[in-house]
Amino acid sequence: MNRDHLALFLFVVIVHVTLSSCQNQTSCNAARNCKECLKRDPACAWCTDDVFNIRCDLEDSLITSGCLNVTNPRGSYEVIKDEPLGDADTSPINKTVQVQPQHIKLKLRKGETQRITLLVRPAEDYPLDLYYLMDLSKSMVDDLKNLRNLGSVLARELQKLSSDVQMGFGSFVDKEIYPYVYTDPTELEESCNPPDLPPVYTCAPAYGVRNSLSLTTDLDQFPEMVRLANYSSSITRPEGGMDALMQIAVCKDLIGWRDTARHMLVYTSDSSVHVAGDGRIGGISSPNDGMCHLDPITNEYTESVEQDFPTIGHLNSKISDNNIYPIFAIAALYQQFYESMAKHITGAAVGTLAPDSSNIISIIKEQYNAITSKIELIDSAPEGINIAYTAHCGEGDNRPGEKVCTGLSLGQVISFDLDITATSCEEDVSRGFYVKPYGLKDALVIATEVICSCECEEKGIPNSDLCSDGNGTFACGVCYCNPNRYGKECECDVESGTGEGYENCRASNATLICSGRGECYCGECQCFLRQNPKEVISGPFCECDNFSCDRYEGEICGGPKRGKCICDENTWTSKCQCHKGYAGNACQCPDTNDACMATTGLLCNGFGECDCGKCVCDENSSFRGPTCEDCGICIGDCGVFRECVMCTVFEEGRLSPEECAQCSMLIVVEKKLQIPEGSLQCETLNEANCTVIYYYETLQNGTVLVHVQKHPVCPQATVVKVEPWIIVVAIICAILFIGLLLILLLRLYIYYLDKKEFAEFEKDRKQANWDTSTNPIYKPSTTKHANPMYGKAVQMEYQDDPRPKTEL
Structure with missing residues (x-):
C-alpha cells in the first residue's frame, strides 16, 4: 500500500469515527440524568461514578473511558x-x-x-354454538318456507361438524314506528297479504328484534320454532339488522353463549341495514348503549324505539369481546355492501344467498371449515x-x-x-x-x-452536601437540583450564573446560544417563558416547543379537537400528534371518507373523488358542492336522488347492483303520494316509458327523506266498447280472408315456379349448338367395295398351278 492509499484509508477511518461520535452525541450524550438517558435510546447506558464527564453513552464507550459503575438495565x-x-x-x-x-x-x-x-x-371436536338470525320482512317469505323444510337437515349436518352442538333462532324486522314499518292496521293488512301468497303464511305486526329460541342442545326445537315464525312488513328497504346483531352479541346469558365453544352467528337478509344516525328519521336521538335489552319474558328488544342503531365500530367491539364469528348470508344485490361492512368487523365473512335460501346449509358448512382452518x-x-x-x-x-x-x-x-x-x-x-x-x-x-427509570435514582441522598451545600439530591452520580437551582452541582440559581459555560449551551453546528430562545445559566439552557402559559419552550438547547407546529385553518394542528403540538424527545422537534379520526402533518385530513358521503349514500354522489376529506367533483359533470350534489341546471335536487330511487325501488337505471347497494339514503315507498305544499314533485321515466313520481324533504336534523310512489303512472290506451256479435263476425271474416289469401299466395307461388322453369328451358334451347360431323365410333349397316378390275381384260398366269392352262 503506497502513501496515497494509506492517507485515504486513514481519512475514511477518521471521518467514520467522527460521524459515529456525532451520532452518539446526538442520541445519548444530550441526556442530563439517568432517567432521560434510558429514554433516549435502548443502546444508551449511564455511568454512576461520583466523578465522570459524559455519563450517557454507549456501554462500551463508558467502560473504555474508565467508568467503573455502569447502569444499563435490559428487558x-x-x-x-x-x-x-x-x-x-x-x-x-x-x-x-x-x-x-x-x-x-x-x-x-x-x-x-x-x-x-x-x-x-x-x-378437535370443539363445541359449537350456532345462532340463526333471520330477516323476516315480507321479501323473505320464500326463504322462510325453505328454512322450514331445511331445519331438520341443518341440525343433522351440524352434528357432523361437532358432537356438541347448540342451536338458536331469532329474527328482526325494524323499529316499530313510522316511517320504518306500517303502524296502521289497514295499511299493514294491505301490504302483508298480497293474493300471490298461500294462506299458510300469516303476516304479523312488525317488531324490532325477537329471540325465538335460545341456544339449546335439543336440536328438534329449531325446526319447530322456525315453523311457528311468521313474516312481517316494513316500509324502508334497509332493515333493523344492526339492532339485532348487537342484542344477540351482548345478551350472553339470555342467548346462552358458552365460554368453551365456537360462536357462529348466521345472519340472513336480502336487503341492507340501517346504521347509526338513521334513528333520527323516527325522532330517536339517544345513542345505542351496547347493553342487553331483551326482555326475558317476551324475548323482544325493549329499547327499539328509544335508542338509535349502533355504529359498526361499536358493534365490532361487542362481537370481538364475545368471540363471535358473524356469517352474513346475503342476496347478491347487497353483497358488496356487506363485504364493505365485514372489513370492519373482526372474524366476519360474507356468502351469497340463493333467492330462496336453498344454499344456506352449504354456506354454513363452507364458513365453518374456513373458521376451523384459520387462526388469526x-x-x-x-x-x-x-x-x-x-x-x-x-x-x-x-x-x-x-x-x-x-x-x-x-x-x-x-x-x-x-x-x-x-x-x-x-x-x-x-x-x-x-x-x-x-x-x-x-x-x-x-x-x-x-x-423508564434507574434503580439508583430511588437510592438518592436528599439535600446532599455534594450538591452545593444541600441544594439538590445526589443520585446516580449527579445532582438533581431543587427548584430554582441549576448547574452540575446546583451551584447556580435564577439570580446568578449568567454567562458561564457557553460551550455547553450551544447545540452541534448551531451558532445561537440556547437556539436564541433561552439563556445559559451555569452551562445549562434555561428557556424563556412565554406570555401564554400554555406555550412551552423545551429541549436541552431550547430547540423544541409546543406551538410552532403546522397550522390548519389558522389553528395549530387544526385546533384542540383535531390534535396537539408536542415535542418529540427523540428528535427534539415539534410535530403534530393527531387525535383519533384525523391525519396529516397539520391534522387537516380525516382518516375516513365519511365527510365525502352524499345523502344518496354514494361517495361524492358518484360524480367525483374524495381527497383529504373533500370531494373533487368531475369537471365534465354538472354536479358541484361539498359532496357533488349541487346541480345548477337541474330542477331542485330531483336529479340527485333519481338513480338511487330507480335502482333501489324499481331495480333499473344506470347504477350497477354494487353501486346501488351503496345507496343508504332513507327511501319510503308509499301506495299513493300526497305531495305536501311547498315540496317539489319529481318525475322521471322508467324503461317502460312510465312516469315514476317521488319527492324529497329535509328534516330539521338535516336528514333527507325520499318518498316514492309504489306504482309508476303508465299511459293508458282509449277503450272502445264493442258488441260481442261484431267480434264473432269479425273473427269469422278474418279467418275466411286469411284462408283465401293463403290459397291465392300459394297459387301465385306455383305460377311463379312454372314460369321460371319454362323460361330456363327456352333459354337452354336457344343456346344449343349441334355438331354435324360423323361420330367416329358409328358403323353403318352397309359396306361399299370398289372393284379395281371392273371394265378391264385381265390375263392371269398361274405358274404354280400344275393343271394345264386349257383346263383353266
Missing part, C-alpha cells in the same frame, strides 16, 4: 404459566389448552424488543406497546408481518413470533394485556413493566 420475560397443549377429546372441556404459554411477565425498556414464541393448536391473532395491547408478528404456518411457510394462518387442519400446531416493543413511558403502558386466537377462549396474558 426480560418470565414464564408464569406454561401448560402443554391439550385436545378436546383427551382433556376435560374446561381444561382444554389451545395456546402455550398462558401467562408471562415481561419487562421492557423503551425502544428495546423482546421476542416471545406462541404455540397454537385448535382443538388479536391483542389488547395499549397505546405505547407495539407488537410485530411473524406467522409460522407450516414447514417452510414463514410469513413476516402477518398474524394469520389459513388452510390449517384440526390438531395442527402452528407458532407465532411476537416481537414486543415499548414505544412510550406513559403510565398506562405498564399494564397487562392479552394475545389470543380470535374465536377461542384461550389467551396468552402478558403482564408488562416498562423500564
Whole structure:
C-alpha cells in the first residue's frame, strides 16, 4: 500500500469515527440524568461514578473511558404459566389448552424488543354454538318456507361438524314506528297479504328484534320454532339488522353463549341495514348503549324505539369481546355492501344467498371449515406497546408481518413470533394485556413493566452536601437540583450564573446560544417563558416547543379537537400528534371518507373523488358542492336522488347492483303520494316509458327523506266498447280472408315456379349448338367395295398351278 492509499484509508477511518461520535452525541450524550438517558435510546447506558464527564453513552464507550459503575438495565420475560397443549377429546372441556404459554411477565425498556414464541393448536371436536338470525320482512317469505323444510337437515349436518352442538333462532324486522314499518292496521293488512301468497303464511305486526329460541342442545326445537315464525312488513328497504346483531352479541346469558365453544352467528337478509344516525328519521336521538335489552319474558328488544342503531365500530367491539364469528348470508344485490361492512368487523365473512335460501346449509358448512382452518391473532395491547408478528404456518411457510394462518387442519400446531416493543413511558403502558386466537377462549396474558427509570435514582441522598451545600439530591452520580437551582452541582440559581459555560449551551453546528430562545445559566439552557402559559419552550438547547407546529385553518394542528403540538424527545422537534379520526402533518385530513358521503349514500354522489376529506367533483359533470350534489341546471335536487330511487325501488337505471347497494339514503315507498305544499314533485321515466313520481324533504336534523310512489303512472290506451256479435263476425271474416289469401299466395307461388322453369328451358334451347360431323365410333349397316378390275381384260398366269392352262 503506497502513501496515497494509506492517507485515504486513514481519512475514511477518521471521518467514520467522527460521524459515529456525532451520532452518539446526538442520541445519548444530550441526556442530563439517568432517567432521560434510558429514554433516549435502548443502546444508551449511564455511568454512576461520583466523578465522570459524559455519563450517557454507549456501554462500551463508558467502560473504555474508565467508568467503573455502569447502569444499563435490559428487558426480560418470565414464564408464569406454561401448560402443554391439550385436545378436546383427551382433556376435560374446561381444561382444554389451545395456546402455550398462558401467562408471562415481561419487562421492557423503551425502544428495546423482546421476542416471545406462541404455540397454537385448535382443538378437535370443539363445541359449537350456532345462532340463526333471520330477516323476516315480507321479501323473505320464500326463504322462510325453505328454512322450514331445511331445519331438520341443518341440525343433522351440524352434528357432523361437532358432537356438541347448540342451536338458536331469532329474527328482526325494524323499529316499530313510522316511517320504518306500517303502524296502521289497514295499511299493514294491505301490504302483508298480497293474493300471490298461500294462506299458510300469516303476516304479523312488525317488531324490532325477537329471540325465538335460545341456544339449546335439543336440536328438534329449531325446526319447530322456525315453523311457528311468521313474516312481517316494513316500509324502508334497509332493515333493523344492526339492532339485532348487537342484542344477540351482548345478551350472553339470555342467548346462552358458552365460554368453551365456537360462536357462529348466521345472519340472513336480502336487503341492507340501517346504521347509526338513521334513528333520527323516527325522532330517536339517544345513542345505542351496547347493553342487553331483551326482555326475558317476551324475548323482544325493549329499547327499539328509544335508542338509535349502533355504529359498526361499536358493534365490532361487542362481537370481538364475545368471540363471535358473524356469517352474513346475503342476496347478491347487497353483497358488496356487506363485504364493505365485514372489513370492519373482526372474524366476519360474507356468502351469497340463493333467492330462496336453498344454499344456506352449504354456506354454513363452507364458513365453518374456513373458521376451523384459520387462526388469526388479536391483542389488547395499549397505546405505547407495539407488537410485530411473524406467522409460522407450516414447514417452510414463514410469513413476516402477518398474524394469520389459513388452510390449517384440526390438531395442527402452528407458532407465532411476537416481537414486543415499548414505544412510550406513559403510565398506562405498564399494564397487562392479552394475545389470543380470535374465536377461542384461550389467551396468552402478558403482564408488562416498562423500564423508564434507574434503580439508583430511588437510592438518592436528599439535600446532599455534594450538591452545593444541600441544594439538590445526589443520585446516580449527579445532582438533581431543587427548584430554582441549576448547574452540575446546583451551584447556580435564577439570580446568578449568567454567562458561564457557553460551550455547553450551544447545540452541534448551531451558532445561537440556547437556539436564541433561552439563556445559559451555569452551562445549562434555561428557556424563556412565554406570555401564554400554555406555550412551552423545551429541549436541552431550547430547540423544541409546543406551538410552532403546522397550522390548519389558522389553528395549530387544526385546533384542540383535531390534535396537539408536542415535542418529540427523540428528535427534539415539534410535530403534530393527531387525535383519533384525523391525519396529516397539520391534522387537516380525516382518516375516513365519511365527510365525502352524499345523502344518496354514494361517495361524492358518484360524480367525483374524495381527497383529504373533500370531494373533487368531475369537471365534465354538472354536479358541484361539498359532496357533488349541487346541480345548477337541474330542477331542485330531483336529479340527485333519481338513480338511487330507480335502482333501489324499481331495480333499473344506470347504477350497477354494487353501486346501488351503496345507496343508504332513507327511501319510503308509499301506495299513493300526497305531495305536501311547498315540496317539489319529481318525475322521471322508467324503461317502460312510465312516469315514476317521488319527492324529497329535509328534516330539521338535516336528514333527507325520499318518498316514492309504489306504482309508476303508465299511459293508458282509449277503450272502445264493442258488441260481442261484431267480434264473432269479425273473427269469422278474418279467418275466411286469411284462408283465401293463403290459397291465392300459394297459387301465385306455383305460377311463379312454372314460369321460371319454362323460361330456363327456352333459354337452354336457344343456346344449343349441334355438331354435324360423323361420330367416329358409328358403323353403318352397309359396306361399299370398289372393284379395281371392273371394265378391264385381265390375263392371269398361274405358274404354280400344275393343271394345264386349257383346263383353266
